[in-house]
Amino acid sequence: MIEKALKGNSNYWMWLAFLTAFIAVGAICYLRQFIYGMHLTGMGRDLSWGLYISQFTFLVGVAAGGLMLVLPYYIHNYKVFGRITILGEFLAIASIVMCLMFIMADIGQPLRGLNMIFHPTPNSMLFWDMVVLLGYLSLNVICGWVILTAERKQVKPPKWVYVFVYISIPFAVSIHTVTAMLYCGLPGRHFWLTAITAPRFLASAFAAGPALIVIACLVMKRIANFDAGKEAINKLITIIMYAAIINAFFVCLEFFVGYYSNIPGHKHSLEYLFFGLEHHGHVYNNLVPFMWTSVTFCFGALALFAYMKITKMSNDLLVGIGCLMTFIALWLDKGLGFVMGGLAVNPLDEVVEYYPTANEIGITLGIWATGFLLVTILYKIAVKVEHEVEGH
């Protein structure tokens, strides 16, 4: 089926070339980091995790978000998602590939990465994260590929593949739960030390993943003659709204716990993220504009969606804008605020701010571009197969 990705119009190739340019820059930046060392990043002794790990965390969510298509279709037999379930599975594949690339970019001795397997350590959540991520990747590759092949041959998918489909559902939950457990089991990191981290991660994942899929559907409707169907999009918007509201609710609960208990450690990160943290006469507030953008975009998108639902308005452009706003809001919340906010105050009560370097941003963009390239190719194959079946 891969040959289907090799045929496309000039726009398709232009887009791939555009992404490849970013990948090339990212590769050069990574070579620099590999040769000269991690001091080329903005990370340091106190802020020893940065952009790479925060992108990893966010993208695990995007991967898990595919569950919002798989679950209604396979468990509740919600036929409307029939055309787009494959998009969820393929997005999960690309997201996990990005996750693994971010992990490799982040570790100081990438050539020793296999030590994770040679010396398996069940008490480390990172070990379990590797297990569930590789498991979820394999499941999505198997399910996506087998089901698409069956569709192409216009036969029913073999029964055995459904076993993998059903296993993939708890796996989707597990990848984000275990990723949350990387953070929420660490003593002395107040912002992360909360049992709501995993549910909050899942909620934001179930909004961010589907939002990206809706955007992809709208783009493909315009350029690839692929219509997901109005009902499917509408249902996805409903899912996105609920998930985003639940995420916002969880964030509000964090505020309550921090400010009502009045325990400084619980308040510091929230203060740093949303209002600026005063420390020895200096106010640290680098992330404040980003976090308020996140809040504004989140509630702006919710208001927009609610208005469209109430007035029964149908407008692809507005849906697209709403989804983009949701995606950006959640990226700022989790892909930036969660990790940086948790690290702003170090274990010795010193405040440190993070400034990613150009090299680091280059690598980050390169990995994102790789993911987009992969999504483009996989979606191209999926759409071509559907066209073939429908006899376009």
Next chain:
Amino acid sequence: MDKQRRTFLKLAGATALAGLSAPVVVNLNATPAMASAAAAGHGEETRQGMRLGLLIDMRKLYGRTDLLDKATEACHRVHNVPKIEGKKSEIKWIWKTAYANAFIDQSVNHASKITRESEFLVLCNHCDQPPCVRVCPTKATFVEKKTGIVAMDYHRCIGCRFCMMGCPYGARSFNWMDPQPLLKSVNPDFPARMRGVVEKCNFCGERLARGQEPACVEAVKEVGAIIFGDLNDPNSEIRKVLDREHTIQRNAALGTKPSVFYIV
């Protein structure tokens, strides 16, 4: 058997003998002593056998910044810790910091002048329940069964820095760059690191094996401010002082059970 191994074994043999005669040096070959039951509450178990610990008597170090620096320098010299300018990439095993930074869980409202103005030595606490060991995905950091030291295998560490996230004491440093060209002098008795791995205080495990005291203990010997020994041996000097004096630990509420004690 290669030469280094022979030398090591000879040293180990010598250590065993030294342990019998020299009371200041920790005898790594002692039979396991009784574990202290008093340290644990709610029926929690602490390690049995030897558990090395360190007590810093700050009363002997107030106003002696020179001694704090001497301890840091001695440690960093024998362990090939490079001096890197700036906070971002620095590597430190033992260093001085203000009371409010060292003891973040203790109130500093109306602290005495000496508490407010003095600096305190901080280092790896070699916890009995170390979060860094719990989170490491490759067992590159582990508890040495014989001594209770939280040790590092620099050759296994993949540099994920999860241990730095897990440590609630900020005791760990990462080699953001190749440290070797930055060393002014190299101590051939201890390995220099490569970039991309985490490191921290090792309670001078290599010196103990040679029958020597930890470098920081030796550096402040003139005032005898740091006492090192087996916390589980009721006859050790450190236990005698612990039994007699009121001591505090850094952020003990987290349940890590630090092995470093302070008299302030």
